[in-house]
Amino acid sequence: YSPCLDYHIKNCSGACIGKQSHEEYMKNIEQAREILKGNTREVQKMLFEEMQKLAEELRFEEAEEIKRKYILLDNFCSKSEVVSHTINDVDVFTVTDDENIAFVNYIHVTNGNINQAFTFEFKKKLHENEDEILPVAIMQIREKLGSKSKEIIVAHDIELPLDGITLTIPQRGDKKKLLELSEMNGKQYRFDRLKQAEKLNPEQKAVRLMKEIQEALKLPKMPYQIECFDNSNISGTDAVAACVVFKKMKPSKKDYRKYNIKTVVGPDDYASMKEVVRRRYSRLIEEEQPLPDLIITDGGKGQMEVVREVIEDELHIDIPIAGLAKDDRHRTNELLYGFPPKVIGMKTDSELFRLLTHIQDEVHRFAITFHRDKRSKHALHSELDDIKGIGPKTKEALMKAFKTVKKMRESDVESLAEVVGRQKAELLREYFDSKKQ
Structure with a gap:
């Protein structure tokens, strides 16, 4: 054989041309195998002992080469170790529950490194709870992956028909960190599967969001049709209002409506809102058109109250009313519901809150556009x-x-x-x- 480029750039010891013995070659293969298994600390120990032996024999150049490998492996360990290397040969299991499917995440830790991580799906047959699913899942997963770990980390105590196994329920420290990581993996897997299913079936996403609104506001039924109102004027001139309609969480632009304010003089947003809501729902009732399942006002408690006065006191109809309130920086930060209105606990970066603010932005855009067009016509009038x-x-x-x-x-x-x-x-x-x- 002629040695290849790897030999000349010191990436290979030249076993093909007899520059490396068979024993040395097989020792390198075994070390590589152990590193891939996650047993990096074992390999480090072997390298350290070999380096010490070479130094005692005054073979300093060879010892220096081993030292270089030892340092490289130590740097690798410091980056790849998730927890302390004293945590060795441990299984971690967590369950993320769903209506029909339980997602069980499994992590295997060797010398502080995660060398196996999987999430398995278990279909529920009789609406089993976590305590019923987890023991069965642990037995099946360990058998499938051939795990012989003597310690299993779980979130709470369960009955596990395995002898010689230690169940650990950590409250703090590195083992608690592993448990949290496993829970996060399971939730992310569930989220990814949900997103994938919603891409294939957009209706599923709409139903999920409608259910979330229904649960958050305790509505009697899912809000299939949502309507939102907004006013626009400059010091009371060219006063207009707009109503946007969302059906199945999507804008239904053919149902959008524009209103010229007729009965209000001057900049009175509350009176303008009353007029528009009265005109909108009086007409729907007169024409026997379906009423919305939820009304959202672009404003806080005041706007909600004037809408309630028209809906309940004047028209005597029952439609849930919510409000989106803004902070001092004019950014939407609260969802209000009920009378007296209360803040609904919802993260402002959640998908549902972003959708509600999108509805608010859409009605604001529609009202501003109508107001601008009306103002332009007046400006161009000769x-x-x-x-x-x-x-x-x-x-x-x-x-x-x-x-x-x-x-x-x-x-x-x-x-x-x-x-x-x-x-x-x-x-x-x-x-x-x-x-x-």
Whole structure:
């Protein structure tokens, strides 16, 4: 044989050309096998003893090479060890429960290293609890993986038909850390499976979120249809409101509604909300349309109360009302429900809370867009739009020639006629003269 590049760059001892004995080669293979099993401390001990022996024999160069390997392995151990290396040959089991499936996570620890980690699914047949599932799961998993560990770490005491086994229920320390890691693995596996199932069946995600809202607010039924309201105005001018509708947790844009505020003068958000809610549900009742399962107000206790006054006191209908309140930085941070309203405990980074804030953002966007369009139309309104017989093309020609309405008002019929003709010029002159009078 001719030695390959690995030999020349010191990655191989050259066994193929007789530079390494068979015994030495097999010793290296055995060390590699032990490292892969997780028995790194055993290999370290062997290397240390060999290094000491070579040093006693004054074979310092060879001892230095062994020392280099020892340091590399020590660095590897410090990064890969999860807990103390004194925890050796231990099994860890935890259960993450679901309605129909129990997810049992298994971790095997050798010399502080996790060298096996699996999550197994066990289908429930008779709605068994954790205490009934875990002993059976431990027996099956240990038999399947061939585990002979004498210590098993679990979260609580169970009856296990195994002799010579120590059950450990840690309260603190490294073993407690392993138990928490196993629980986290099981929850993550369950979450990943749920996400995978929801990708294949989007309806499943919608039903899950509706159930979460129902449980959080103690609703009588799942909120299939959710409606949210918001007002928009600038100092009371161009006051508008909007209603967005979500069905099965998705926006139903054909059911969105815009409202021009008719009965309220000035910037009064509560009165505007009352008017819009009254108009919305009076019409649904009159047309015998289905009512929503939940109303969400873009605001706190005040907005919830005015909606309740219309829904319950005036219209005498029963629709649950929730509110999304903002903090001092104008960020949504609380979900309110009930009368008097109470804060519903929900993490602001949870999927459900993000969905509720998405509904709030959507109604805010819809109301602002409508308000902006209405304001733009007023801003673009010209006095010429009020003159009967003057259309868009005529208006464009006049603005191009005179630049402003003021100059048109000061011009005589002949000057106007040069641009739009005699008949329309007389219409303009007549309008401007009537305005003077």
